[in-house]
Amino acid sequence: MLIINCPYCGEREQEEFSCGGEAHIERPKNPPDLNDDQWADYLFLRQNIKGLQYERWNHSFGCRQWFNVARNTATDEILAVYKMGEKPPALESNNPITPCGEPAIGSGNFSTSKK
Amino acid sequence: MTLKRSTVFEDVKIEKNGISIQELPFVEKINLRGDTKDRDFMSNAGAVLDILIPTEPNTKIQNKDLQVIWLSPNEWLLSFLNENHFFRILEELNNKLNPEKTSITDISENKTVLRIEGNHTTELLRKFIVLDIDNVLNSNLRVAQTIFIKIPVLIIRNHNYQEKQSFDIHVNRSHSKYLRDLLLDGCNQFIN
Incomplete structure (x- = not known):
C-alpha cells in the first residue's frame, strides 16, 4: 500500500487513487501525417522503465483531480508529486541491480531494451 | 414535472450498542463548479x-x-x-453566474445522508475506511471524500473536541442500505 500525497487533499492511501500511466506523452501535432506504426507507437508503446518513471495519477475517490507522480517503479518510492502543467523535476533514482541483470527498460524482457 | 423527493429508509433511526444511525430528512443539494481565479464567479456566488x-x-x-x-x-x-x-438560490445562481464558465446542477436525488452518533463512532468508521480520521477530520469544519469498502462517500465531522462523536456520511442512495447494514454489523463489538 502506497501513501500518496495528493497536491490538493494531502496524504491518502493508494486505494483512493487510480494510475493513468506514463506522463508527459505529447500528442502528435498533426496526426494525419503519421503512418499506422507511428500512431500505434503514440497510442500504445510505453517505456515501462525499471527505475524512475513519471506517471499520471487521479484521486478518483477524493477530489477527482489529475496530477503527476515521479515514482521509482522498482522500489515503489515516490520521489515527487506535482500538479498537471508543471514541469517534471530533475531527479536521480537509484536503479536497483537485479540478480539476473535485467535491463532498466522492460520488465525482464531483454528484447525491449533500448540502447 | 413534479418530482417525488423522499428519504430511502422508512425506519429512519436505529440504535445499537450506543451508536445511533439515522437517515437525515431529505435535503436539497446543488453541485457548483467554477474557477476560483474568476473574480466574478467568486464574488457573485458569495453574494x-x-x-x-x-x-x-x-x-x-x-x-x-x-x-x-x-x-x-x-x-x-x-x-x-x-x-x-433552495429554489430561490438555484434561480439566482443561474441568473448571476456566467453559464459558459460555471456549472450549477441540482443533485438532490443523487445522495442521501446518514448521521452516525455515539462514543465509538470513530472506531466504527475505522473498520471500513482507509482514511486517517484523526489527521484529516480533526475539527468540526473538516470534511473528506474517501472510499467506504468500495463505496465513494463524503464524510463530514459535526462534533467539537470532547463532544459526543457525530459524523454525516453522504452516500449514493442505492448504496445506503449496504452501508447501513455494514455499520450495524460493525456495532456488534461495542457493548454498551
Missing part, C-alpha cells in the same frame, strides 16, 4: 449564497441556511438546511 466559498481543501463553511462543502479546487457541494431557500 447569492451570503457566504464565502471555501478554497481550503477538505473544509466546509456553514450559515443558518446551507453548508458549502469543498469537493475539489473548482467544485463545491451546497447542502441546504432550509428548504425555503
Whole structure:
C-alpha cells in the first residue's frame, strides 16, 4: 500500500487513487501525417522503465483531480508529486541491480531494451 | 414535472450498542463548479449564497441556511438546511453566474445522508475506511471524500473536541442500505 500525497487533499492511501500511466506523452501535432506504426507507437508503446518513471495519477475517490507522480517503479518510492502543467523535476533514482541483470527498460524482457 | 423527493429508509433511526444511525430528512443539494481565479464567479456566488466559498481543501463553511462543502479546487457541494431557500438560490445562481464558465446542477436525488452518533463512532468508521480520521477530520469544519469498502462517500465531522462523536456520511442512495447494514454489523463489538 502506497501513501500518496495528493497536491490538493494531502496524504491518502493508494486505494483512493487510480494510475493513468506514463506522463508527459505529447500528442502528435498533426496526426494525419503519421503512418499506422507511428500512431500505434503514440497510442500504445510505453517505456515501462525499471527505475524512475513519471506517471499520471487521479484521486478518483477524493477530489477527482489529475496530477503527476515521479515514482521509482522498482522500489515503489515516490520521489515527487506535482500538479498537471508543471514541469517534471530533475531527479536521480537509484536503479536497483537485479540478480539476473535485467535491463532498466522492460520488465525482464531483454528484447525491449533500448540502447 | 413534479418530482417525488423522499428519504430511502422508512425506519429512519436505529440504535445499537450506543451508536445511533439515522437517515437525515431529505435535503436539497446543488453541485457548483467554477474557477476560483474568476473574480466574478467568486464574488457573485458569495453574494447569492451570503457566504464565502471555501478554497481550503477538505473544509466546509456553514450559515443558518446551507453548508458549502469543498469537493475539489473548482467544485463545491451546497447542502441546504432550509428548504425555503433552495429554489430561490438555484434561480439566482443561474441568473448571476456566467453559464459558459460555471456549472450549477441540482443533485438532490443523487445522495442521501446518514448521521452516525455515539462514543465509538470513530472506531466504527475505522473498520471500513482507509482514511486517517484523526489527521484529516480533526475539527468540526473538516470534511473528506474517501472510499467506504468500495463505496465513494463524503464524510463530514459535526462534533467539537470532547463532544459526543457525530459524523454525516453522504452516500449514493442505492448504496445506503449496504452501508447501513455494514455499520450495524460493525456495532456488534461495542457493548454498551
